[in-house]
Amino acid sequence: xxxxxxxxxxxxxxxxxxxxxxxxxxxxxxxxxxxxxxxxxxxxxxxxxxxxxxxxxxxxxxxxxxxxxxxxxxxxxxxxxxxxxxxxxxxxxxxxxxxxxxxxxxxxxxxxxxxxxxxxxxxxxxxxxxxxxxxxxxxxxxxxxxxxxxxxxxxxxxxxxxxxxxxxxxxxxxxxxxxxxxxxxxxxxxxxxxxxxxxxxxxxxxxxxxxxxxxxxxxxxxxxxxxxxxxxxxxxxxxxxxxxxxxxxxxxxxxxxxxxxxxxxxxxxxxxxxxxxxxxxxxxxxxxxxxxxxxxxxxxxxxxxxxxxxxxxxxxxxxxxxxxxxxxxxxxxxxxxxxxxxxxxxxxxxxxxxxxxxxxxxxxxxxx
Amino acid sequence: xxxxxxxxxxxxxxxxxxxxxxxxxxxxxxxxxxxxxxxxxxxxxxxxxxxxxxxxxxxxxxxxxxxxxxxxxxxxxxxxxxxxxxxxxxxxxxxxxxxxxxxxxxxxxxxxxxxxxxxxxxxxxxxxxxxxxxxxxxxxxxxxxxxxxxxxxxxxxxxxxxxxxxxxxxxxxxxxxxxxxxxxxxxxxxxxxxxxxxxxxxxxxxxxxxxxxxxxxxxxxxxxxxxxxxxxxxxxxxxxxxxxxxxxxxxxxxxxxxxxxxxxxxxxxxxxxxxxxxx
Numbered sequence: 289x290x291x292x293x294x295x296x297x298x299x300x301x302x303x304x305x306x307x308x309x310x311x312x313x314x315x316x317x318x319x320x321x322x323x324x325x326x327x328x329x330x331x332x333x334x335x336x337x338x339x340x341x342x343x344x345x346x347x348x349x350x351x352x353x354x355x356x357x358x359x360x361x362x363x364x365x366x367x368x369x370x371x372x373x374x375x376x377x378x379x380x381x382x383x384x385x386x387x388x389x390x391x392x393x394x395x396x397x398x399x400x401x402x403x404x405x406x407x408x409x410x411x412x413x414x415x416x417x418x419x420x421x422x423x424x425x426x427x428x429x430x431x432x433x434x435x436x437x438x439x440x441x442x443x444x445x446x447x448x449x450x451x452x453x454x455x456x457x458x459x460x461x462x463x464x465x466x467x468x469x470x471x472x473x474x475x476x477x478x479x480x481x482x483x484x485x486x487x488x489x490x491x492x493x494x495x496x497x498x499x500x501x502x503x504x505x506x507x508x509x510x511x512x513x514x515x516x517x518x519x520x521x522x523x524x525x526x527x528x529x530x531x532x533x534x535x536x537x538x539x540x541x542x543x544x545x546x547x548x549x550x551x552x553x554x555x556x557x558x559x560x561x562x563x564x565x566x567x568x569x570x571x572x573x574x575x576x577x578x579x580x581x582x583x584x585x586x587x588x589x590x591x592x593x594x595x596x597x598x599x600x601x602x603x604x605x606x607x608x609x610x611x612x613x614x615x616x617x618x619x620x621x622x623x624x625x626x627x628x629x630x631x632x633x634x635x636x637x638x639x640x641x642x643x644x645x646x647x648x649x650x651x652x653x654x655x656x
Numbered sequence: 657x658x659x660x661x662x663x664x665x666x667x668x669x670x671x672x673x674x675x676x677x678x679x680x681x682x683x684x685x686x687x688x689x690x691x692x693x694x695x696x697x698x699x700x701x702x703x704x705x706x707x708x709x710x711x712x713x714x715x716x717x718x719x720x721x722x723x724x725x726x727x728x729x730x731x732x733x734x735x736x737x738x739x740x741x742x743x744x745x746x747x748x749x750x751x752x753x754x755x756x757x758x759x760x761x762x763x764x765x766x767x768x769x770x771x772x773x774x775x776x777x778x779x780x781x782x783x784x785x786x787x788x789x790x791x792x793x794x795x796x797x798x799x800x801x802x803x804x805x806x807x808x809x810x811x812x813x814x815x816x817x818x819x820x821x822x823x824x825x826x827x828x829x830x831x832x833x834x835x836x837x838x839x840x841x842x843x844x845x846x847x848x849x850x851x852x853x854x855x856x857x858x859x860x861x862x863x864x865x866x867x868x869x870x871x872x873x874x875x876x877x878x879x880x881x882x883x884x885x886x887x888x889x890x891x892x893x894x895x896x897x898x899x900x901x902x903x904x905x906x907x908x909x910x911x912x913x914x915x916x917x918x919x920x921x922x923x924x925x926x927x928x929x930x931x932x933x934x935x
């Protein structure tokens with residue numbers, strides 16, 4: 289139905305540049321998530337696609353047609369706002385019917401389309417209510433109803449779940465994923481929550497300071513983050529980082545010196561420019577396990593969080609570097625003690641002094 | 657806000673009492689004067705209450721000034737037309753000031769406020785010439801056209817701050833759904849601005865009611881078009897002033913405004929304080 293492609297989009301507000309040369313090709317029916325910390329430009333990018341904001345430079349194509357100067361309605365997009373933007377003086381029926389009334393559709397057809405949208409979203413018994421009388425989840429559904437009722441080619445969502453409580457957010461995530469399957473439309477979704485990005489997206493765009501850090505499937509981002517920023521942003525709890533001396537490089541990988549473990553070969557692809565005295569390694573908390581021998585990364589345990597099925601251990605490794613490990617629920621650890629941690633060499637990520645990742649040679653099957 | 661002590665409460669009520677006395681005493685004296693027979697008005701010593709008081713003046717006014725009913729109608733009619741005319745300019749202007757960025761925005765807003773500093777009286781002669789060349793003298797328009805013009809600036813300022821409170825997403829959402837600016841104004845902005853419109857409407861109506869006198873005696877000589885404040889002059893004769901009837905007619909003339917106030921005061925208080933605190 290609709291592809292979206294952005295060609296060298298730039299955006300400045302007065303003298304502040306907020307987007308730097310964004311290039312993206314979004315395929316038909318994809319669920320794309322823009323994710324990044326606040327202020328990274330993700331909402332601005334969405335508003336540019338919507339036509340609410342004009343790009344300072346660059347082109348937007350929807351279905352291969354240049355739409356940079358087109359009105360939102362001509363672009364065939366619809367948008368769900370963070371605040372839902374429901375009309376407080378209209379009831380649910382009229383809120384959903386609004387785009388159809390604008391389009392001056394016949395009464396019977398409006399009724400028909402609104403009822404169908406209301407059924408999809410389980411709102412049929414709420415049609416006469418005003419938005420003020422609805423719960424947060426219901427308001428959210430009305431906002432979605434208003435966007436699906438005129439069958440656009442591309443759906444835009446601007447942090448739609450951020451006003452909901454955690455339990456409802458989980459529910460709505462599943463509902464949105466279902467909706468995506470049933471509507472068969474291209475969706476672009478903005479969030480700062482990497483869990484939403486990981487669970488819903490076909491592909492994720494990680495943005496940082498107005499630039500695309502990485503564009504790939506959730507598993508690519510998790511297993512092969514291209515930069516330290518992406519590695520630290522994707523995954524929960526966050527990846528641990530540690531600066532270590534760089535001993536040597538070969539086709540098998542890099543050799544580094546790990547505290548109390550000594551020389552360790554990490555299987556990554558090296559490039560000529562990756563030389564240097566120091567490298568930064570990254571290891572995810574879920575890849576760490578308790579060492580069965582006396583050898584291992586020494587971690588002083590400061591806080592323990594026992595979740596039942598698993599145990600989260602917070603503490604520090606050499607020179608107060610904060611570390612976190614996700615261990616088994618019954619791990620024999622207590623606060624104040626120093627534990628030894630090990631991980632398989634292939635699970636380490638290695639970053640050079642620019643923060644660029646060296647490609648890992650071995651990654652799990654799920655990638656392919 | 658915490659609870660007040662008894663002492664503080666007493667102080668508050670005392671302050672309110674002094675203030676209200678100051679404001680309302682003239683009205684009370686007006687009412688008392690309307691009840692007294694004319695020959696007893698200047699009686700010395702002053703008597704607050706006497707046995708010969710009656711509502712007779714309220715019946716006599718209609719005979720003394722046969723067109724009194726017409727004058728009251730003219731007043732309400734002129735104030736209503738002024739209000740409608742004023743609002744038809746204020747709504748689009750306030751919306752533009754609340755939502756668009758353009759060159760000279762703050763300068764022109766300041767100028768509007770500056771216009772309010774000129775009392776209408778300063779501009780009477782130029783206005784007279786203007787109205788004469790437009791052929792509007794001695795018509796209703798001679799009174800409501802300048803009347804509306806003087807009330808537009810305050811209206812813009814009042815409504816602008818109210819419109820700025822309406823979330824911009826509502827308009828953006830409608831814009832994305834294909835609605836035109838005018839459609840958005842009609843179907844989204846105005847329905848949501850009703851409380852603000854009531855405030856501006858009432859303020860304009862009262863302003864229009866109060867300022868009629870000046871424009872009426874300057875730009876109009878037709879008796880049948882005169883509003884009440886000017887018509888009341890007929891109680892002032894060459895020999896004597898029929899004070900009790902004049903007071904009675906004034907009270908009858910205030911009643912329409914009073915009713916509007918009582919009916920809408922809930923909105924008025926809500927609306928005037930609404931823009932004061934950031935939500």
